[in-house]
Amino acid sequence: MSERKVALVVGAGDATGGAIARRFAREGFVTCVTRRTLEPLAPLLEQIRAAGGEAHGFGSDARVEAQVVSLFEHIEREIGPIEVLVFNIGGNVNFPIAETTERVFRKVWEMSCLSGFLNAREAAKVMQARGRGTILFTGATASLRGGSGFSAFAAGKHGLRAVAQSMARELGAKNIHVAHVVIDGGIDTAFIQERNPERYATLKPQDGILNPEAIAENYWHLHCQHRSAWTHELDLRPWMERW
Amino acid sequence: MSERKVALVVGAGDATGGAIARRFAREGFVTCVTRRTLEPLAPLLEQIRAAGGEAHGFGSDARVEAQVVSLFEHIEREIGPIEVLVFNIGGNVNFPIAETTERVFRKVWEMSCLSGFLNAREAAKVMQARGRGTILFTGATASLRGGSGFSAFAAGKHGLRAVAQSMARELGAKNIHVAHVVIDGGIDTAFIQERNPERYATLKPQDGILNPEAIAENYWHLHCQHRSAWTHELDLRPWMERW
Amino acid sequence: MSERKVALVVGAGDATGGAIARRFAREGFVTCVTRRTLEPLAPLLEQIRAAGGEAHGFGSDARVEAQVVSLFEHIEREIGPIEVLVFNIGGNVNFPIAETTERVFRKVWEMSCLSGFLNAREAAKVMQARGRGTILFTGATASLRGGSGFSAFAAGKHGLRAVAQSMARELGAKNIHVAHVVIDGGIDTAFIQERNPERYATLKPQDGILNPEAIAENYWHLHCQHRSAWTHELDLRPWMERW
């Protein structure tokens, strides 16, 4: 009997998280996926199961410590050891500084940074005990650059990148691979498509928008890297993107 | 009668904030200094007044939006227009990731990032209305690097740097100078002296520890820069520091 | 009849270049490998051929424009279209600044930067005409950091990284993927093994030295990336490396 291994994708609400879950499921991982509410995960769970995979969905608020702790306990006890954590929650907003409320600033940070810390810390605990694991964070252009109007989003994403770096430096030597993926461009989601259908219709057919399956391939690659040559950070952008 | 101009130093609890306040007071600025409680500000206020300056102290929690808003309102109404804001609150802690509590992670972020955002936003509001001003942030090594054990501190400081960058890009063209100072080394404070007296005794006489007056000189220089040649970021470290 | 595609590895003198050549040969690429003199390439050519691949060796000085131009002409005319260029020449030296001669500074730059430019430019010419291709540069820690004593090596490697970035920004939209790999650690070569056999004996068995085959896997991955999600830069280091 082969070993059960869990890949947990926190924030599988958009196209990217779902594609990553399917990619790991395809390789035999038991896939656990979360978003704030369970219902919208149904199609993803069905896709994975239809392809012969095992999938578990959780409605769980990644910003709330107690929920995160109990999610990890539940998975470890009932489903299997978490071999891979993918943290994939965003929170992209843009406001002039004078119109950025304390509430927005705090919420965006809780979504994009605090919840990343909480989930990665719980993963680190179980992985350290086993002496192995992979923790992957989804970053954005704002992880590296504080653009005009992005004080809240860039603060959250810069913070998440700091957590990733700090964890990589502590956990690398414990055989836990921590990596950060900077996604520098629009991802092919329903949101993008609806917000600007004309631009979408121009870009999509020529691969000018990041394909979630293509993103997922890179997460899988990071997980597979030989430990003598681990990547901590890579960027992903469409070939035609200006940067 | 010459124009009254206020320099507000938020976080004048340590050596750096005090030195910056004295430096601006020396140039004729009305100096407002804050820390969480008023009492410990007494010596600083005395120093500035003894040197012929005007100084006002405030016990105010920089992490609490209502207190920040009312501080700015009070100063603008009762004391004078805020020409310069210096944000100087730190929060340096180091814990292994598994021992970093949610409480610590959140507190450090509130001190080092959220409060910087809140104060700078209020400054931006009054400065935009006048079409000029200077906002200076104090950063650290952790602003640029997530070292092992520094997930909380680096997340806060990275976030603060993102806020500074984002504001600089929005506010530069409105004639508001936003800059970020990366202090990369130990500062000459009572804390440093007490924690490691032997190291202090070795380094201090040979200028191996950052002198707060020397730091303050650079804040003053940033404020004085001609607007055709503004600096957004500079680093400061002792000549003998390894980096 | 399937299409012939050439992968050209410039600087196949060390372990990395050879491993990359074998990796692409395994996928059906016609492999062309170069170093300054032809003889030392013999074992590599044999390995590739023994595995059923097609391999061509060239003794060619990558720093000499005329030789580079004629190499590209020869391969394109006689062997096949160059689909992939890997530039893999180093030149790591360390001298105090006062002992760094003009001759060393210039030689290291010619090896690590000028020759990268020349080869990549010739590749860009043929690839632009075909509207596709992949150009991969090997970087090092010194690509990002000018360490003490590394003025010559870091100047060359920083320069190479600038070439890679500039080309990526120009050629991306022409469907040519340009990427830069920052190798941040010791690679498993005869040189490393001989210079410090004890350290080697400690690190090698626990994957503390970069495995060339593992490095090569990443070059292959970069080439395979879907063009909606191209990486421009990634780092590679052993799990236990301090950074």
Add this chain to the structure above:
Amino acid sequence: MSERKVALVVGAGDATGGAIARRFAREGFVTCVTRRTLEPLAPLLEQIRAAGGEAHGFGSDARVEAQVVSLFEHIEREIGPIEVLVFNIGGNVNFPIAETTERVFRKVWEMSCLSGFLNAREAAKVMQARGRGTILFTGATASLRGGSGFSAFAAGKHGLRAVAQSMARELGAKNIHVAHVVIDGGIDTAFIQERNPERYATLKPQDGILNPEAIAENYWHLHCQHRSAWTHELDLRPWMERW
């Protein structure tokens, strides 16, 4: 009798080098200025002398080791100890990669990087012997970013920055201050004015172009920094610049 101190500005051909020379002359420095030919230095020498300063001009090719060595020997022997070196030679060009000739790539590197290395190395030698000194490098946007078409210029400027960093790390602890100034915007020169007179007429009156005197003020500030708080790198750009 007060001590004679020399400030040597290599590349005083443009507005910036001249302004820096005048700034240091104003503080009592004996000023030595160079460019490839002596004649165009005449107005600058006259300005400094008319203001009561001592100025010496040299026609000297900063890319030629023998000329650099003999320049330093001459100044040290005949004029005075070199306390400050400012390296200020550029070489901004833009060509598509396929049209960037080996000759251009090499020339731009010799101007912007090799000559910086040669001059700074000679300065390091005399400064190390005295246990003090300041070496300041002029960088550009291309020091940090390889833009499309800038392979030659960015390679040179990245290389120069690597030299500056490497020297700072080696020489800091020898009491020699090495700093790098990133000038991120157009400088007010005759060249800029002539190339685009309309843009110049719009930007200049509102300080949208870097004022050389304002730049020089920052070089002076760097030289004056207390050694407990040295800056290695700062950026300078007009308030209204987009970045």
